[in-house]
Amino acid sequence: MHYDNHELTIFMTARAGSPKLRNIANDPRVSVGIFAPLVGEASSRGAQLFGRAEILVPGDDGFDEGMTIYRWQPSAIERGRSLDVVPQNPIVRLTADRIVYTEHWLRREGFAPRQTWRRR
16 A cells, blocks of 8 residues: 655555455554565564554545645556546545564664654
């Protein structure tokens, strides 16, 4: 999935009625993995975000803000769609409560390869 962020809030889209949106509607507690492509065994790095997801549709408080943060224009260009009309598909807003960051290169600088951040 494509995502964009504002600080520690992630915005992503999914097709209306998709299994992802049905699952979030049933249980908003989610975990999302973001990773960098591997270039070798010792270069593993990425983040796992844990938090609550909200499904926003047009008219919901936060939908317009989310669509200004989420960069939908490149996808519209690829699909031959107009840049004059903001997509009206649902957008997911994930507010992270915990992030586990893994980067094995941190060992070289004396840090643990896995770092955890928690919202207070």
